[in-house]
Amino acid sequence: MTKDDILRLLTISKSAFVSGEKLALKLNITRAAVWKHIKALEQEGYEIEAVPSKGYRLMSIPDAINLRDIEAAVKTKMIGRKVHLLAEVESTNSAAVEMAAAGAPEGTIVAAEVQTGGKGRLGRTWISPKGNLYLSVILRPKIAPNKAPLVTLMGAVAVVSAIRKQTEVHAQIKWPNDIFSGERKIGGLLTEMRAEPDQVRHIVLGIGLNVNMNAASLPPAVASLATTLSAETGSPVNRTGLLVEIASELDRWYQTFLKNDAEILRAWEAMNMTIGRQVTVSSANETIQGTAEAIDHDGRLVIRTIDGALQAVAAGDVTLVKRGTDTETL
Numbered sequence: 637m638t639k640d641d642i643l644r645l646l647t648i649s650k651s652a653f654v655s656g657e658k659l660a661l662k663l664n665i666t667r668a669a670v671w672k673h674i675k676a677l678e679q680e681g682y683e684i685e686a687v688p689s690k691g692y693r694l695m696s697i698p699d700a701i702n703l704r705d706i707e708a709a710v711k712t713k714m715i716g717r718k719v720h721l722l723a724e725v726e727s728t729n730s731a732a733v734e735m736a737a738a739g740a741p742e743g744t745i746v747a748a749e750v751q752t753g754g755k756g757r758l759g760r761t762w763i764s765p766k767g768n769l770y771l772s773v774i775l776r777p778k779i780a781p782n783k784a785p786l787v788t789l790m791g792a793v794a795v796v797s798a799i800r801k802q803t804e805v806h807a808q809i810k811w812p813n814d815i816f817s818g819e820r821k822i823g824g825l826l827t828e829m830r831a832e833p834d835q836v837r838h839i840v841l842g843i844g845l846n847v848n849m850n851a852a853s854l855p856p857a858v859a860s861l862a863t864t865l866s867a868e869t870g871s872p873v874n875r876t877g878l879l880v881e882i883a884s885e886l887d888r889w890y891q892t893f894l895k896n897d898a899e900i901l902r903a904w905e906a907m908n909m910t911i912g913r914q915v916t917v918s919s920a921n922e923t924i925q926g927t928a929e930a931i932d933h934d935g936r937l938v939i940r941t942i943d944g945a946l947q948a949v950a951a952g953d954v955t956l957v958k959r960g961t962d963t964e965t966l
């Protein structure tokens with residue numbers, strides 16, 4: 637879509653002006669058509685400065701996620717064919733779990749501008765102010781429950797791919813459910829499942845991603861370990877575009893997962909920051925220390941403990957021992 641192409645070109649050039657002539661030439665349209673698209677973008681809340689001798693430059697982007705743009709841009713087979721966008725909800729995961737139980741189709745996305753009771757794992761809180769992305773996807777894979785952790789890994793691969801495509805941030809995955817930029821947490825995934833003993837009924841894949849919020853709105857203890865995409869790039873990130881990209885990457889990686897889950901593991905390995913590191917993993921009943929050696933075919937983390945034995949953990953919190961020290965941790 638030409639309007640989106642103009643937006644992309646203005647975004648790439650950051651605070652520099654792009655001439656109407658250059659935009660017209662690049663997109664093979666008239667300068668009058670460029671002007672019309674600029675006006676349309678302004679209508680949607682983009683603030684664009686126009687200076688006759690210089691051209692156009694993007695001053696700010698609208699603050700709201702735009703459902704109409706999402707619906708126009710989503711070209712996926714399944715994920716995001718239906719998007720519910722809420723101004724505020726307790727938790728998009730809880731809302732999606734209810735919708736899934738009531739029969740909502742696979743691929744449905746529930747997204748919200750604000751969560752009042754965003755959930756992390758094990759009853760923890762996901763702090764969810766304005767300016768970020770909070771979304772949950774309903775999936776109905778025909779898999780055994782022990783394969784469900786792979787859906788979290790699949791989701792992480794899709795989110796990291798989308799971030800890398802839409803921004804210059806080199807996001808990475810920390811096992812099992814964290815998205816990091818450098819040494820700070822930028823997002824997290826929460827997978828909730830309903831299953832019979834031998835078959836999953838539905839899975840809700842929840843994604844929280846810090847995008848444009850003011851990081852100062854986090855409590856200090858969390859803020860010192862967290863970051864946002866806009867803090868990393870130095871400019872605001874288009875949340876609508878990012879949400880569409882996440883839907884499209886999820887669509888692609890979910891199909892890959894259903895065909896051949898080993899491919900997910902390979903992609904995950906290439907994007908992860910856990911394997912090869914000294915780790916401490918705490919789960920409900922144990923704490924294991926050692927070197928993270930691999931993930932196995934069920935997505936469990938395989939650790940070589942100090943005494944040389946290999947141990948696989950299915951869930952837990954990983955602390956990475958900072959390289960070059962044995963005390964500082966992330």
Ligand code: BT5
Pocket residue numbers: 726727728729730751753754755756757758760761762763764769770771772813814821822823824825826842843844845846858861862863
């Ligand atoms: C997670 O849990 O990282 C999973 C987060 C999933 C959130 C999404 S948002 C959409 C969907 N709906 C929901 O209700 N949830 C999902 P966990 O690994 O347990 O990490 C939680 C910990 O991360 C907290 O205890 C804090 O220390 C930290 N934290 C909380 N909010 C944060 C934020 N906005 N940015 C970075 N770290 C945060």
